[in-house]
Structure formats: structure tokens, C-alpha cells
Amino acid sequence: MSILKFITKLLNIKGYRVVSFSFLDWYRELWLEVKPHKNGARCPICDRRGKIVHKLEQPRIWRDIPVCGKKVFLVYRPREIKCKKHGRIQENIPWAARHARVTYRFEYSLLIYCSTMTQKAAAGLLKISTSTLSDMLHRTITRVRQGHKIRGLTHIGIDEISYCKGRKFATIVYDLKRSKVLWVGQGKGRETIDRFFVNELSKYQRKQIIAACCDMSRTYIGAIEHW
Numbered sequence: 001m002s003i004l005k006f007i008t009k010l011l012n013i014k015g016y017r018v019v020s021f022s023f024l025d026w027y028r029e030l031w032l033e034v035k036p037h038k039n040g041a042r043c044p045i046c047d048r049r050g051k052i053v054h055k056l057e058q059p060r061i062w063r064d065i066p067v068c069g070k071k072v073f074l075v076y077r078p079r080e081i082k083c084k085k086h087g088r089i090q091e092n093i094p095w096a097a098r099h100a101r102v103t104y105r106f107e108y109s110l111l112i113y114c115s116t117m118t119q120k121a122a123a124g125l126l127k128i129s130t131s132t133l134s135d136m137l138h139r140t141i142t143r144v145r146q147g148h149k150i151r152g153l154t155h156i157g158i159d160e161i162s163y164c165k166g167r168k169f170a171t172i173v174y175d176l177k178r179s180k181v182l183w184v185g186q187g188k189g190r191e192t193i194d195r196f197f198v199n200e201l202s203k204y205q206r207k208q209i210i211a212a213c214c215d216m217s218r219t220y221i222g223a224i225e226h227w
């Protein structure tokens with residue numbers, strides 16, 4: 001197996017191969033130039049195939065997860081395509097979200113690390129600064145949340161947590177059947193939980209709820225009975 005084929009296999013991005021690699025910054029960074037196997041390109045919004053009309057002069061660079069302690073960067077010159085519905089648009093990049101400068105894998109590691117350790121420790125593992133990590137984390141969560149819809153909710157759990165050494169509160173709503181957090185709202189009390197029922201659920205969805213679990217506070221029981 002040639003070294004390029006080996007790196008392509010290691011990189012594991014379907015439909016793309018590594019055409020060159022170089023170490024920079026005293027072997028601390030690994031830069032990989034990738035190209036597609038085939039010439040077709042798809043629209044990032046509707047996934048239709050489109051005709052390639054232009055290739056960017058400047059390559060774009062994406063940060064990937066570190067390998068063997070080295071920072072990894074992907075280099076690729078995306079092409080512009082003509083989509084029947086969306087006009088001239090930059091082709092879909094399968095390893096990263098639109099406009100993102102890191103790969104999906106990188107974002108995924110970021111979310112997993114940050115859910116189990118401090119941001120400082122996560123930044124150390126991913127070899128980025130803490131401020132960059134914090135920005136990235138917020139952007140990723142906002143983007144992921146945009147596609148988040150509540151479906152098939154029948155059993156809900158409501159509880160509150162305190163943060164900032166007990167000075168601030170957040171109300172959390174769970175989907176108990178799927179063991180998932182559905183919503184987190186700043187504050188506690190009736191006003192906060194009402195915000196969930198009004199903004200996040202339709203009238204139909206509210207009717208579908210058959211069981212609810214919360215502590216004995218009048219606030220939550222009152223809200224659940226009301227809604």
C-alpha cells in the first residue's frame with residue numbers, strides 16, 4: 001500500500017483521496033491536500049447534482065482531530081456549482097458544515113469532551129486555545145439546535161438546577177422515554193416552564209403528553225395541569 005493510499009484510508013472520507021501531505025511547524029502540523037475521486041458535485045442545501053462552473057483560486061482549510069499529538073489540517077479547493085434551485089453555490093463538503101472551519105469529527109469530539117471535562121482540558125486535548133474552543137462550542141450548539149425538533153413526546157420530566165454557586169437557576173425538560181434533554185430555560189418557576197409549553201410545543205403536542213414527572217412544587221404541577 002502506498003503512503004498516500006494509507007493516509008486516505010486513515011482519513012476515511014468517502015469519495016475523497018489524499019493527493020499530497022506535508023509536515024509544517026517542525027513536524028507539529030500535518031497538512032493533507034484532498035481531492036474527490038469523481039467529478040460530480042452536489043448542492044449543500046438540496047443535495048442535487050449540479051454542473052461545476054468555477055473552482056476557487058484559494059484553497060479552504062479545515063481543522064481535523066489531532067492524530068498522534070499532531071494538528072491535522074485538510075486543504076481543498078471547493079468548486080462552485082450551478083444548482084437548478086439555488087443558483088451558483090459552493091459545492092457540498094461532506095466532512096464539514098457550511099462555513100465551518102473545522103470538520104464534523106472535530107465538532108463531535110468537542111461536544112463529547114466538553115460534556116465530561118472542563119473547557120480548558122478539552123482545549124488542551126484538541127490543541128486549540130480556550131477562547132477558540134468556547135466560540136466554537138457556542139456556534140456548534142446553535143447550529144445543531146437549529147435542526148432540533150421535538151417529536152413523539154409522551155412522557156416528560158421537569159426539574160431545575162442551580163449554577164453560579166446557587167445564584168442562578170435553569171429549568172430542564174426531559175423526554176423520559178428517550179432519556180433526552182429537550183429544553184433548557186434560564187430561570188425557574190411558572191413563567192419559565194410556561195415558556196416551554198407555549199414556544200416549544202404545539203397544541204397537538206401538548207395533548208399527546210400522557211405522563212409527567214416533577215418534584216412536589218406547586219409551580220410545576222400547576223403548569224402541567226394547566227397545559
Ligand SMILES: [Zn+2]
Binds near residue numbers: 048083086
Ligand atoms: Zn440546490
